[in-house]
Amino acid sequence: MQHFRVKIFAQPVAVDFDPGPAIAVFHRWIQESELPELLIDVADYRHVPDGPGIVLMAHDAVYALDQTKGRLGLLYTRRSVDPAETAPARLQNALAAAHRAASLLEAEPEFAGRLRFEARSIEVSVNDRLLAPNTDASFAELEPVLRVAVDAEWGAGSYRVERSGSPRELLTATVSA
Amino acid sequence: MKTSNSQWKNRLAGQIAPGLVQELDVYENEVALRKQGKIDEKVFAETRLRRGAYGQRYDNGQRNDGKQTRKLEYPEAPTKGPNTLWDAPGMMRIKIPYGGVNAVQLEVLAELAEEYSDGIAHVTTRQDFQLHFVHIEDTPALMRRLAAVGITTREACGNSVRNVTACPIAGVCHTERFDVTPYASALTYFLLGHPDCQDFGRKFKIAFSGCRDEACALVRMHDMGAMAAMRDGQRGFELYVGGGLGTVPQQARLFAEFLPAEELLPTAQAICRVFARLGEKKNRNTARVKFLISKLGIEEFKRLVGEERQILAHDDRWTAYLKDIDTTLKEEPLRPSSLLEIKPAMPEGFAEWEKTNVYRQRQGGYATVTITLPLGDITSDQLRAVADISRKYIKETVRTTVEQNLVLRWIPQGDLPALYNELRAAKLATPGAGTIADVTSCPGTDTCKLGISSSRGLSGELRERLAEKQFVMDEAIRGLRIKVSGCFNSCGQHHAADLGFYGVSRNKAGYTVPHFQVVLGGQWQNNAGSYGLAIGAVPSKRIPETVDRITSRYLADKQPGESFQGYVKRIGKAACKTMLEDLMVIPEHDAAPDVYVDWADAREYTIGDIGVGECAGEVVNPIDFQLAACERESFEAQLALEAGDASRAARLAYESMLHGATALLKQRVPVFAEDGDTVVGHFRTHLVDTQLFHDPFAGAKFAQYFLKAHEKWELTVSPERAHQLVEEAQLFIEASHACYARMQGAKR
Numbered sequence: 001m002q003h004f005r006v007k008i009f010a011q012p013v014a015v016d017f018d019p020g021p022a023i024a025v026f027h028r029w030i031q032e033s034e035l036p037e038l039l040i041d042v043a044d045y046r047h048v049p050d051g052p053g054i055v056l057m058a059h060d061a062v063y064a065l066d067q068t069k070g071r072l073g074l075l076y077t078r079r080s081v082d083p084a085e086t087a088p089a090r091l092q093n094a095l096a097a098a099h100r101a102a103s104l105l106e107a108e109p110e111f112a113g114r115l116r117f118e119a120r121s122i123e124v125s126v127n128d129r130l131l132a133p134n135t136d137a138s139f140a141e142l143e144p145v146l147r148v149a150v151d152a153e154w155g156a157g158s159y160r161v162e163r164s165g166s167p168r169e170l171l172t173a174t175v176s177a
Numbered sequence: 178m179k180t181s182n183s184q185w186k187n188r189l190a191g192q193i194a195p196g197l198v199q200e201l202d203v204y205e206n207e208v209a210l211r212k213q214g215k216i217d218e219k220v221f222a223e224t225r226l227r228r229g230a231y232g233q234r235y236d237n238g239q240r241n242d243g244k245q246t247r248k249l250e251y252p253e254a255p256t257k258g259p260n261t262l263w264d265a266p267g268m269m270r271i272k273i274p275y276g277g278v279n280a281v282q283l284e285v286l287a288e289l290a291e292e293y294s295d296g297i298a299h300v301t302t303r304q305d306f307q308l309h310f311v312h313i314e315d316t317p318a319l320m321r322r323l324a325a326v327g328i329t330t331r332e333a334c335g336n337s338v339r340n341v342t343a344c345p346i347a348g349v350c351h352t353e354r355f356d357v358t359p360y361a362s363a364l365t366y367f368l369l370g371h372p373d374c375q376d377f378g379r380k381f382k383i384a385f386s387g388c389r390d391e392a393c394a395l396v397r398m399h400d401m402g403a404m405a406a407m408r409d410g411q412r413g414f415e416l417y418v419g420g421g422l423g424t425v426p427q428q429a430r431l432f433a434e435f436l437p438a439e440e441l442l443p444t445a446q447a448i449c450r451v452f453a454r455l456g457e458k459k460n461r462n463t464a465r466v467k468f469l470i471s472k473l474g475i476e477e478f479k480r481l482v483g484e485e486r487q488i489l490a491h492d493d494r495w496t497a498y499l500k501d502i503d504t505t506l507k508e509e510p511l512r513p514s515s516l517l518e519i520k521p522a523m524p525e526g527f528a529e530w531e532k533t534n535v536y537r538q539r540q541g542g543y544a545t546v547t548i549t550l551p552l553g554d555i556t557s558d559q560l561r562a563v564a565d566i567s568r569k570y571i572k573e574t575v576r577t578t579v580e581q582n583l584v585l586r587w588i589p590q591g592d593l594p595a596l597y598n599e600l601r602a603a604k605l606a607t608p609g610a611g612t613i614a615d616v617t618s619c620p621g622t623d624t625c626k627l628g629i630s631s632s633r634g635l636s637g638e639l640r641e642r643l644a645e646k647q648f649v650m651d652e653a654i655r656g657l658r659i660k661v662s663g664c665f666n667s668c669g670q671h672h673a674a675d676l677g678f679y680g681v682s683r684n685k686a687g688y689t690v691p692h693f694q695v696v697l698g699g700q701w702q703n704n705a706g707s708y709g710l711a712i713g714a715v716p717s718k719r720i721p722e723t724v725d726r727i728t729s730r731y732l733a734d735k736q737p738g739e740s741f742q743g744y745v746k747r748i749g750k751a752a753c754k755t756m757l758e759d760l761m762v763i764p765e766h767d768a769a770p771d772v773y774v775d776w777a778d779a780r781e782y783t784i785g786d787i788g789v790g791e792c793a794g795e796v797v798n799p800i801d802f803q804l805a806a807c808e809r810e811s812f813e814a815q816l817a818l819e820a821g822d823a824s825r826a827a828r829l830a831y832e833s834m835l836h837g838a839t840a841l842l843k844q845r846v847p848v849f850a851e852d853g854d855t856v857v858g859h860f861r862t863h864l865v866d867t868q869l870f871h872d873p874f875a876g877a878k879f880a881q882y883f884l885k886a887h888e889k890w891e892l893t894v895s896p897e898r899a900h901q902l903v904e905e906a907q908l909f910i911e912a913s914h915a916c917y918a919r920m921q922g923a924k925r
Contacts, residue, residue, distance in 0.1 A: 001294075002180060024779035031242045038250055040266065041235060043309075043623060044777040045297060047551040049604035050558065052296045057310055059251060059264060062295060068558065079312075081180055127292055130181040130188060153893045168284060168561055170291060 001087035001145050003078055003127040005170070007099040010072040011116040017072070020046060021110035022054035023064045029056065034104065035097075037061050063101050074102040074117060077127060088148035091124065095149055098122075120154060120177030125170040134171040139163050142171060151176055179292070182318040192325040200331070201324060205317035212263065212314075216256050222258030227337055229270040229330030230316045231554050232258065233309060236265035243780025245429035257313050263731045266310040268624060269293075269319060270333035274365040275343035275358055275385070276304035277506075280564035282326045283575065287560035293319050298560060300553040301618060302670050303382070304342045305333060309624045331369060336377040336464075338449070341365040343385040344393035345578040346545055348508060349538035349586055353387025354405035355412055359460040359505045360441060361385040363498040368449065376453040378464030382421075383445070389415070395673060396848045397429045398422055398892060400466045401448060403441065412438045413555050418448065422667030422876070424908050425901060427467045429476045429578055429660035432482075438502075442495045447485040449620040451478070462878035471897075508587060511572045514542025515591030527597050529648060530608040535593060538586070544593060546585045547610035548600065551640060552618050552633055553581030555605075562603035570596055579670070580617055580734070582610060613650070613657045613728075614643040617670060621663025621680060622775065628663035629784060629873050630680025630691040630717050634776025636661045642721055654728045657741055658701050661693070665908060672708035673699045675741045676724060681714050681911050684786050684801065684918050685763040689715040691775040691782045694907075697727070697753055698745035707742070710815050711907055712753045713808070717770045719760045730756055750815055784918060803840035804913055811906045823899035824892065830899070830906035831890065834883040837913040838864070844920055857887050870916045879905075879912035 023042055030039040037058035045051045050070050056063040059080070066075035076098035078090070085093070102117040124146055126132035132142065143161060150159060158177055165172040183366045184846055186202075193201070204224070211221040225231075235258045238249045254263035271286070278286075286306055290298045293315045294308035301307055311319065320330055332338055339359050348356035364383065368374050374381070383401045386393035396402030396417055403414040416436045420429025448466075455473070457464040475543035486607045498505065517531075536545040548563065555563075567585060574586040588596055600606040609615050616639050619625065621632030639659060647655055662669035662679040671677030682689050692714040699709030714724050735744050745753060766773055775782050814829035838860045839851055845863045849855055860883070864870035882905035894902070900912045 023777060027243060027779040031244055040249060041240065044634065044637070045554065047640065048297065048554045048556060051554070051556045055295055057266065057295065059249075060702065062310075068296070068556070080178065083180070124850075128179055128181050129288060129292065130184055168287075169558075171786075 001126055001132060001142060002081045002090055004091050004094040005074045005075065005077045005123075005125040005127050006091075006094045007066060007068075007071075007073040007123040007125075008098050008102045008122070009118045009121045010074070011118055013072060013115060017114065019053050019065045019067070019072070020044075021108075022105070025105065025108045025110055026054060026056040026063075029104070035063070035101065061097065065105070073123075074098055074105060076101060087145045089151040091145055092152060095122075095153055099153075120159060120175075121163070122175050123172060123177060125165075125172040127169070127170055132171045134165055134167050134169055138171045139173070142173060146173055146175065178314040179318065179748055183316060185318040185321045189321050189325045189448075193321060194324070196565075197324045197329065201317060201321055204320065208314060208317060209246075211255060211257065211858045218256045218258055218261075222261065223335055224750055225257065225313065225316070226335035227332055228316070229272070229333030229388060230311075230313060231268040231270055231334045232261050232626055233267045234622065234626050234628065236261045236267060236626070238262045238265065238767065241780065241783045243783075246830055263313060267331065268620075269311045269314060269316060269329060270301070271307045271308070271323060271330050271331045272340040273304050273306060273328070273577050274341050275347070275356070275361040276345050276578060277362075278577060279573040280567045280575075282328055283560045283564040283567070285322055285326045285328075285566075287557035289319055289322060290560070291557045296557055297554050298557070299620070300550055300555070300577045300581045300583070302553075302579050302581060302619065302668060303340050304345075304579055305340050305622075306577070309620075311428075316540050321806050323592070329369070332374075334380075336379055338368045338371075338374050338381045338383065341383045341385070342394050342399075344391075344587070345386050345576040345584045346536060346538075347385070347387050347393075349536075349540060349545055352391060352393075354407050355387065357385040357387050357403070357405050359502050360403070360414075360438065361496065362506055364442060364445055364463065367494055367532075368445065371446070371449070373446055373450045373453060377449075378456045379447065379461060381452065381465075381466060384452065389489070390703055395701075396420075398426070398670070398673060398705040398708075399429060402429050403436075406435050408435045414438070414441060418443070418473070419467040420705075421465050421467045422482075422670060422672050422708075423465070424462075424665050425467075425904050426667065426672045426874075427471070428708070430470065432475070432479060439496045439499060443486055443489055443492070444482065446492075447482045447489060450485050450489075453480050455481070460881075462875060462881070471901075495778070508574045509572060510540075510543060510587040510589070511570065512589045512592065514540070515589040516542055517593050519592040520594075524594055524598050524601070526601070526606070526608065527594055530597060530606055531593060533608050533612055534606075534610040537590070540587075543586075544588045544590050546588050546593070546596065546600075547578070547614055548583040548585065548605050549607040549610045550582050550605075550776050551607070552616070555583075559603050559605055560572040562599075562605065566596065566599055566603075569599075574917075580611065580615060582615070591643050607644075609644065609647050611658075612655045613648055613659055614640055614647045614655075615658075616640045616643070617658070617660040617674075619646040619662050619668035621661075621669075622778075623665055625668075627666055628680060629682055629776055630663055630693055631775040632661040632663035632669055632678075632680060634778060635678065635717060635720055638776050639721060639724060643724075651732050653735065653741075654732055657728065659724070665911065670705075671696050671699070671704040671894065673698065673701050674709070675701070675737065677709050678720060680917065681914070682782075683714060683716075683763060683914060684921065686766065687921060688766050688773055689782055689784055689918055690763050690773055693720050695723060695727075695753075695757065697750075698742045700742055709745075710750065710903075712750055712810065713757060713761055715757060715760050716763055716772050717775055718769075723757055723760055726756060726760070727753075750812070750819060756814060784915065800840050800844060800917060803843075804837060804910065804917065807837040807840065807910050809911065810836065811903070811910055814903045814906060818896070818899055821896075823894055823896045827894040827899040827902045830902040831886045833906045834886060834909045837910050838883055841870070841913055841916055841920070844917070853887055853890075859885065860884075864916065869919060870912065871911055872915065879909050882906070882909050 417429035618636035622628035660674035810833035817826035
């Protein structure tokens, strides 16, 4: 299991919520090397409904204030792989990176009080259909990996794991308290 | 990079055509060899380009973050081309011949966008798909996955025959002579990888159209364009050659009034051979076939092609496809035809959508539906939704369009409300296809290395504003088209729009300011029948107001039945410029800092690595005035051209370049005589030999415009030559502004 994607869902936002200020925030993060990855550029997809929103492209990962399927959230997609890491460690690192970015975003003055992320509502996907097709077998492989990683963050047994998405979509699980 | 890359080869064994398997194995090896430093970087660059793997902005490892130019510290690795870092993300262009795409192909595109890109697939102005932010080491697996569903990226970029485009309603159109689809397909695969097409100095673009008067495939702006024609009951083509946009736009010239269908492939082959043999190879800036035709003259070009045609060795493929021409790629409906029943309770928004996004086919009871894609972008989820819809309502007869949309063909009209509901659920039922709100844009500074201003940022802004207003607009305004390019290279096809814009920059008190040149009066109809000319540069942030003003004036002042092109022609370019003059003024930095930031960006604007000066409010340098004067002369040259005075236009164009060069030289040479020979001498020494005037990407191209104009100066010139000089002068002045910015950068 590799190339994990973690989406931390946002709490409901105002109807007129504008993700646009994330453009300035992400550019500032690049200027100030706010995140550990090599940060490259910002892409604006606000014009695409239910799309990736505002994207911060990094060399090893992609961050986005994402609106896929109409749900706002901070999406972290790992692009590179450290072969020495175990699958649970990869997922834990992805979770940590997503949480770090979400916390930073909440604290930015552009979103003060208007953007809050759920403490315990995430979606985890595996972004490689060949290694992890969206099948029962793959999900059986993913679930224990996911539980190891989430147990470490939230405590054992304090959450539900559900498989989601059609077979054509990435192998995906939603995790909520 | 995906660790699964190496496994795709085995997984897809047997699903890829044998020839392609070998090609992709070779490509994968070349990627590996280059990574080991065993292939020259230039050779590898052309190799990957011919496979559709293109560079992307910042892949030289530098990026201005708004405060400073910073090095992007990628891991150590060889380059993937000159000044192009291995690990920097790139763009993958995916050829879609005549725009035809089926459901499983859409599903694979969705997968690739998710797994290798940023979740977005982008439809281009030449019916391709593009994926951005792709790692070079993922490209072999990506190509194999495409090949397994019948898509090749071969020759999507590089000096090759690019995607062959065609009218997206070919076969269902009311005015076409016949369906050009199978001819476009046959020519695509005949020329793909053809030995006669491997030694071009530049790219070669081909388009097919079923009729003359509609926009269709914009035949007149292509290197080779074929319009369906009939003679004595026989099918053939009115063939055009040598069209093109870019820095020196040219309308294609008539090559043959009627070329019998069986001569299409061999004639195209002969044209390619002449282009490969005689086309410019060293200077890329004059290497398109349009320059060869200009140099030789159309009659000599035709003679040479005729000669070449006579000596071609016979190839059965020239005509083999014709025996099945009426059955090959023939589309059929999935469902029986039906008529739309207007009911009191139609879905919300259906009427507006149906008005702009539905085309009634010539086959009774069927319609072609346009899915309007914002700036050509579509998500993976939406691609899958389109695939599902195309299986449910039609036999997967989907095409991309040059206006960056998708069309679904053969929809029973009675199914339109249900289809609309399904599209709406996928957020794909945006109305306004082909209207002023359906803005076309190249990638611009978002991802393109050549972008000067943010074409997508501007287009997104215009689209949002116009989408709100379009339902209350006068039809005369609503029917106009806006096309935006990030630079003079015209990928957004701004020359063929009513309102076209292309990115440029200007300087004010040490700051660089994003601008767009306003190009008015181009013609989309008649296969891009005429091009607009530049009116003047307006700061990017003033473009929405510019659109409002131009359209309001047109509506107020137009004569009954007068088209926008007619209006622009009647009032003349001087009046157009006067209309916009106040908007062209750049406010002081402190008074309007927003003007110094481009659309959809937060960084203070720069071009290249030029630092932003800290001198707001300083006294304006005389060169700003001198360059403005050059622009005025250039504009006057356009007016002279419009008035039919070619000689005056040419003289003014030349003088504007002379004065631009003089203005720049004054920054370098204290005293000099300002006659042409002296200025040219100093210009060579101080600005050309030092490469200070060189464009970062086009090199000495713009300098050569001036040097050649001086060297070959004649008092009497043809209107064609005058037109070329006027265009070149405009670009020379843009280059002068950029050079001045570089001088300032060097100074500060």
